[in-house]
Amino acid sequence: MKALMFGWEFPPHILGGLGTASYGLTKGMAENGDMDITFVIPKPWGDESKDFARIIGANSTPVAWRDVNWDYVQARIGNVMDPQLYYNLRDHIYGDFNYMNTNDLGCIEFSGRYPDNLIEEINNYSIVAGVIARTLDFDIIHSHDWLTYPAGIHAKQVTGKPLVIHVHATDFDRSRGNVNPTVFSIEKDGMTHADHIITVSNLTRRTVIEKYGIDPAKVTTVHNAVEPLSEELLNVTVPPKHDKVVTFLGRITMQKGPEYFVEAAAQVLHKVKNVQFVMAGGGDMMEKMIRLAARRKIADRFHFTGFLRGKQVYEMLKASDVYIMPSVSEPFGISPLEAMQMGVPSIISKQSGCAEILENVIKVDYWDTNAIADAIYSIINYPAMYNQLREQGLAEVDQIRWNKAGAKVIDIYRSLMK
Amino acid sequence: MKAICFYFQIHQPFRLKTYRFFDIGNDHYYYDDFANDDIITRIAHRSYLPANEMLKEMIAQYGKKFKVAFSISGTALEQLEQYVPEFIDSMKELTATGCVEFLSETYAHSLASLQDPEEFVAQVKAHDEKIYQLFGQKPKVFRNTELIYDDDIAAMVLSMGFKGAITDGAKHILGWKSPNYVYNSAAAPKLKLLLKNSKLSDDISFRFSNTEWANYPLRADTYINWIAQLPEEEQIVNLFMNYDTFGELQPRESGIFEFMKALPRFAAEHDIQFMTPSEVISKLKPVAELSVLHPISWTDEARDTSAWLGNTLQNEAVEKLYSIGERVRLCQDKRIKQDWNYLQASDHFFYMCTKHSSDGSVHSHYSPYDSPYAAFTNYMNVLSDFMTRVEAQYPSDIDNEELNSLLLTIRNQEHEIEELNREVEMMRNNIVKDTTGDFAPEEPALPLPEPKSEKKPEKKPEPKKKTAKPAPKKKTKTTKETTKKEK
Structure with a gap:
């Protein structure tokens, strides 16, 4: 044909x-x-x-x-x-x-x-x-x-x-x-x-x-x-870290719901200190988000990396303990699948298309910052949660061909x- | 001659409210009262109460010939007492007919039998006491949470003095054998076993109103015929099911109540009796030994414990929970004891099951959560708070033995204080007698108003006691303080 x-x-x-x-x-x-x-x-x-x-x-x-x-x-x-x-x-x-x-x-x-x-x-x-x-x-x-x-x-x-x-x-x-x-x-x-x-x-x-x-x-x-990742990407090395890292990776635009991530981060940091939040990517809402993080007084623990390309993306994922995609409307959203391939537990909004096929992720409403914060806390605090999501996630995404x-x-x- | 043994399970857990991590350390109330009230009331009105009426009617009609057994978890009893007290009354009336037997189980419908033998024994005792207190019966036959059973459990059950236990006739255990006999445990030969006849039980509890089923609509005479046609030697058919089969799983419109009511008549025609589990155990002899190395249950296709302990989440939650078992048993705090019970309900772990296919849909049907992950998060948040409360009572850096001995000294001292107090009281009474009485030889001449308030110097034996009294108190205080300091 x-x-x-x-x-x-x-x-x-x-x-x-x-x-x-x-x-x-x-x-x-x-x-x-x-x-x-x-x-x-x-x-x-x-x-x-x-x-x-x-x-x-x-x-x-x-x-x-x-x-x-x-x-x-x-x-x-x-x-x-x-x-x-x-x-x-x-x-x-x-x-x-x-x-x-x-x-x-x-x-x-x-x-x-x-x-x-x-x-x-x-x-x-x-x-x-x-x-x-x-x-x-x-x-x-x-x-x-x-x-x-x-x-x-x-x-x-x-x-x-x-x-x-x-x-x-x-x-x-x-x-x-x-x-x-x-x-x-x-x-x-x-x-x-x-x-x-x-x-x-x-x-x-x-x-x-x-x-x-x-x-x-x-x-x-x-x-x-998703395409299976190459050995090279799977084995990227990152410097050891002491804090837990929670990552948002994508364009910082209205569609991706970055502000909900900042609000959830503020709630988590209210309770636990050893967490760093990373907003990786660029976009028209980036400056607004920097101001919001400052206003919530969490700027010391909230980092912006700017646009990441190629291997940098996988290094960022490798260094992460939680991946989050609070998209307001996401036709599919392939990046949580990539995070799962790298063994990173993911939190995604119910308003994302990939939520229709993924089981071993945490699904929340994008506007429910309480639930997002709770999910982040759960993954970084309960090793069983992290391991189950990581292992089952890897197995699951392996089948999505x-x-x-x-x-x-x-x-x-x-x-x-x- | 054949017999049918009916046994119904009633259980409801205390469901947890949405408990965010912000609540840890701030909010010590964990339960979703609205949902618990709502669910138990709905089920009681749609199922438990009408089913009780049905049983009463049947017993009235067929006299002592129709008998059933119940197993009601402690948590369900508490909810029923609180939200549907009329059910307890109805149950008492039913019990009064003498055709109802209560079975023993764990108070919290817990997994203690697999995790914590000491807790297991304690819970079984607590449950049986509750049953005795409400219905005046001492259970003689044991059935574990969701019919979980293996050789180790058999030994524990026998050592608690039960003559029989109920479990599932799991195919991988029975092989070619039929569940329609009494067996005994290989590990504890004196313990007789009744096995659920899954096919005939599920015909009623799951398939009865299924219009796709080949035998739909099932009629009482057909059903009794099936039983009558079993080989002559197969004497006992154990029909075990959830009590909400009547009216909830099988809605009233399906005719389930009428079906049940018609059973005894057709049974009588075929000379089939109804027996309670303890009757079966006393009347029938075991035909063979059953050895069960790995725990079985009546849940899911696999009939094992994977519904509660099948993934990392479940294992972690259960392990964390039982890691503090010993500590909690040292506690005297009633709230902690109560929460400890409620948190042990196996349902919390059932909700965390990540199985798919048909089993998975059963799990999600009962679960109040969107996903197993949400169930885990919520439970762990609650458990974290609970553990900090236990920790606050007894810091974990003192090991259990040390703590135990400290607690023992405190308790002994309390005892001692009590005894000394009693002695002081006695002496004081004597003094009162003395002062008012007759044998005051030398000093009645001394000014009176003072000695009444300060009698110490007057009599020799007393001051000693009085000084003796505050001393141990101080001691206990200091020991308590030291325990606190050791934090």
Whole structure:
């Protein structure tokens, strides 16, 4: 079965959970065998894994005819694309896009991030998708998250192949209800055109059905999973510590509920002293949180690390005794699973999608700071609690595999191709 | 001839309120009175009371032929006395018919039999006293919390003077053997064993109203026929169940009460009797020995103790609890004794079970908590507070033996003081007699008002006693002080 996937991020160059999830799912599907996946991203760097999917960069797909020779193409984009593919794509340019800002190869530049002119970039991406869809042979189209819905729709209209969209988050999650009308309309448009919608949790599925008015019959939940961690990451070393460490790891934004973590920390510190709280990550609420910690007079025990990348994340987890994710609204939330992989007991909000599948974590309402504080206290004070959560958590997360999620997605493909 | 032996379990724990860690050291009341009241009242009105009426009716109709046995935990009795006293009265009336036998068990429906033999014996005594005090019966047959049983328990039970014990006819113990006989314990051969017939018991308590069940609707004549058709040699069918089977697990609308009422009539047709456990034990001879090396129970698919001691959380909580057992038994404080009992209820550990599948759903059905982790956290917070209270009474850096001897001296001294006081009292009376009486030879001439208040100098033997009296008091005070100082 041949699938054409549109995504925005792909490891190792990722900005959030979307890249990790797209990668894991693609790999998991490939493990089920008989899958030929082409993954389109705005801007490949050349160091992406190509073992289980062919990567096509939108920024190396021509939309305007340029007479360039093989060697030139090889020199320019050889690290990310086979020149032959460039010529194949060039043969399928379907309109005159010379009025656009194209480069020497007739390609549009992409940042591959989330720039201010994101809407324009999404639109360009969809133009490129038209070329790719006309060039390649595939059975199904799969769009990851709202940024790529227009591209998916375009590909569907060109080829008539079924479109699956994968909802990793909705604007209702990101904005606590204050949706951006432009984003909403792109999302809604994608959902309406899709032949099937995959959501990462039942929570998101309900949002899609209730807020976007979609027929429940065409919305299926496929929960995310995790990749087993490498030995190197599992064995990162951290300096010994004397205090217990409680960690919040993620973007410090309204969606993640950082203020509830600070309030709970203040309550715990009221009772026990040998605990340190760490808020790792960056975000628009960081300064507010620093002020809040100071106002609660716990700044001596409450630390901010700023944005952590790569290995730093795992070092932070390794040094932690408790991981906490008090998200107000979390479509899935893959990071507690990573914490569990590192053997860190986790506290998550009941309003997170991953709470639907996890048993060996403590689930609380994000607003119930008493319960959060109580859970933190329990884990750091009762060794049995820590050990049970740690060991059972490891065993549990070990069973949450991408190949199972991949099999479900393949089943959905099959049902659409009948 | 065959016989049916009915035994019903009544138990309710004192559920804990949400007890945050901020409360540790500040709040020493642990119980969710509202929930406890609510649950026991609801179950009593839907099940216990109507079921009692049913039994009374049956006994009235069939005379002494219909008999049942009860096992009611001490905590359930306390709740019933407090919230549904009419049930106690109803039970007394039922007892008066002479067709009801009470079984012995641990007061708190605890796991003491597995953890703390001394506590186990103490609780069984406490429970039997409570039963005697309320219903005037001295239990002769023992049944442990949730039918937990193994060879060690058998020995303890026999040494407490019980002739018989009740447990589950677990398949992995019985193998090809049938539960419909009396057995005896391999470890304590004089102890006879009655085994639950799981199939026939669960037909009533779990499957009766299940419309998916092949035998739905179950009728009394069919049921008695099943029993009648058992091989001739199988003489006793032990039907053990929770008393809330009637009206709660099987709702009134299912016809469970009518089913029960019809049983004796059909039983009589097939010449099947009803017996209480003690009758069975005195009338039937054991056919074989049963050896149970690892504890069994009547709970979950595995029929073992994993429902209470199956994971790290449960083991930790139970171990912490019983680690202070000896200390608590030294305490005299009534509140501590009471909390100690309530905290031992096996239910608290049942809520911490992390099993999945069908067993797991039973656990979460009964649990007042969202998750086993919440159950553990709450319990441990309460236990921490309880332990600090025990600690405050007797600091843990004095070891038990030392503490014991100190307590012994204090108690002996108290005794001594009491005796001396009594002596002083006697002497004083003598003096009063003397002063008013006749044999004052020399000094009546001395000024009177003074000697009345200060008689010490007057008589020789007395002052000695009087000085003797304050002395030991001071001593006890100092010993108490030293114990405190040793903190």
